[in-house]
Amino acid sequence: MYSDLYKGGVFISNPYPIDDVGIKKTTLPNKVILPLNERMTEKATPCVKVGDLVLTGQVIASNDDFNSVPIHATVSGQVTAIDDHLIPHKSGFKTQCITIQSDGKDEWVKDENSTKDYWKYPQSLLIEKIHYAGIVGMGGAGFPTHIKLGLSQNCSTIIVNGTECEPGIMCDDALMQNYPSQVIKGVEILLHICGAERAIIAIENDKPDAYNSLLINNNNDRISIAHVPTKYTSGSEKLLTKTILDKEIPSGDFAIDVGIVCLNVATVKAIFDIIIEGKPLVSRIVTVTGSGVSKPYNYEARLGSSFEDIVSLSSPNKLKHDVRMGGMMMGIDVPSTDVPISKTCNCIFINNRVAKDTARECIRCGSCNQACPVGLLPQQLYWYSKSEKTDKAVEYSLFDCIECACCSYVCPSNIPLVEYFSFAKALHRNTSEEKRKANIARERFEYREFRLERNKTERAQMMEAKKKAIKEKMAKEKSQKDKITKAMERVNTNKKNKINE
Ligand code: SF4
Ligand code: SF4
Structure with a gap:
């Protein structure tokens, strides 16, 4: 157990707790809508056209820019549109998306280059495969994982962030309870890729089930599992590093700048999925919670399915709602539930609309x-x-x-x-x-x-x-003229003198 090494932060318990933190796998959506630019990446160019048939996991858009990640079909079926659609953004922003109508078969593209025995492969090849899988930071930041790993050579420690970013979000807790062996294997892959001496999985101390699940599945003495205080915002990269390693990350720097790789636990599971199972990132676990639903829960949903698809499973009431992506503290308000689930969507808050308290003078x-x-x-x-x-x-x-x-x-x-x-x-x-x-x-x-x-x-x-x-030229010409005139005068004078003689 680590003590509380940083000042500040607030203690907020989950406002909508549930007894069993499980995961429901949702049925395949009828259609998925996949934006061509995820947060923090450049817009991708479609490599399919309307009418094309695609398989689950097939690349449908990509970009030559190394900082971008490819976009994959998240169901098998037919491309029915490439046009602008509302995405989860507070501005009500529309962007170009690819729509795929599902054929209900969920036929996957085959992994031609299995890396199950990953320890035999060089780090660069595994990082390339993680890039191909379209993996970004799934804790909410969305930073492309292959870039972070590319900078991670000779890092000393890997911190796996299993602390929920905010009160009310339960998706990482559910993931650790339901996929503990995959998380441990994912961490072992990371130890191989980064060449780090050790990895620490950080879990808040109010999540004993997740802690025990990982403990039972861990036989690697380079991996430890640590309880950290349940305090918001323990999950921030800088504060987690301070809490676990008592190390300050200077202003403007990131953990990677001080030799630490910090990855969210869902990102680690996505790394397991591509390296061991050969499956790119096509789904994620999302918490649906808030005062507007009577059954808060976690759902494993295909990327691109609509918020509405999974919110409807949590029994929303009939009142007017405010919709928020992410947590109650740092999330963003989105205009409606008719927006697609993205890689960084860890939680959907559905709250009954209430009049907001007005701000008063600072006291x-x-x-x-x-x-x-x-x-x-x-x-x-x-x-x-x-x-x-x-x-x-x-x-x-x-x-x-x-x-x-x-x-x-x-x-x-x-x-x-x-x-x-x-x-x-x-x-x-x-x-x-x-x-x-x-x-x-x-x-x-x-x-x-x-x-x-x-x-x-x-x-x-x-x-x-x-x-x-x-x-000067004129003066020179004049002097020459004068010389000629004088010479002529001399000649004439001489002539006259000779005649007179
Ligand atoms: S929002 Fe900014 S100023 Fe306010 S508590 Fe958080 S870090 Fe400090
Ligand atoms: S009233 Fe003023 S000093 Fe007090 S918390 Fe609000 S902004 Fe800060």
Whole structure:
């Protein structure tokens, strides 16, 4: 058990607990809608067209950019559309998606290059296979896993993050209870890929069943399983590293920069699926919870199936709902349940719509300062963000804010602090970008002025030189003329003198 090594954070118990944290496998969806750009990756280009027949696990879109991951068909069937569709984004954003009508057979593409005996293969080949499988960080960040692993050579420790990001989310707990041997094998694959000495699987201390399941299945003495305090936000990469290893990750750096690879437990299971089973990422476990459903639960759903497909299994009531992807603290509000499940969708909150408490004046109680797990001063950040003095907010480490919303949660005045910080960051980025553009425009203008001035001076000097040359030429010609005239006069004088003689 690790002690509480960082200050701040908040203790929030699961508002909608359930007795058995299981997983229901959903039936195959009739159709799936697969966006061409997942979070944090470049847009992929379709390699299928409308009418094509596809198999489950077949690549249907990809991109030459190494930072992107391919997109796979998540059911077998026929491509029926490639067009814009609403995706889970708070802006109500539409993006190009591929729609596949399922044939109900779920026929899989064959894995031609089995890597079951993974220890025989070089790390680079396994990383390539993980890239091909389209695996990204499934804890919510969505960072492509092959890039992280590509940077992981000579790292000392792997941390497998089995702490749920937020209260109410149960998908990682369910995964560890239901797939413990796969998680352990996935960690062994990672030890081989990264060459790390050890791996630590971190689990919150209110999840004894997940802890015991992994313990029973672990026979590898390089893998340990650790209980960490159940405190929000223990699951953040920096805070987990601090809690487990008592190691600080400097501002602006990531765990990988200090020789630690930190991966979510669902990402590790996805690595097992591709390396051992030859299956790319086509499904994920999603928690459905909130005040608007009477049966919160976890579902293993195909990517691209709609929120509605699985929300309907949790007995939603008939009231009006707010829909949120991710947790109650850091999740994002989405416009409806008619959006597809993505790789980073760990939870769908369905909440009865209620009037929000209005924000009041700050009473300078300092609660937000105590709650901040990163050691920032949210009260100060609030004043500077509110008055749009973003340079000052940056001086107070605005960009170290992980937007965990602990400060907003404890604020007795209901001030949506995290929204101010998110706005201030965007404003500062825009202002910096505008300043950068303005600087470039000013530099161009000044250079143009300098160039025009230089041309003018050069032209004037040239004209002066020309004038001088003409003058000199004329003077020379005149002197020559004078010489000739004088010579002629001398000749004539001589002639006259000779005649007179
Ligand atoms: S949202 Fe930012 S300022 Fe507020 S508690 Fe979290 S890290 Fe601190
Ligand atoms: S918690 Fe709210 S009221 Fe208290 S100091 Fe922070 S912003 Fe002000």
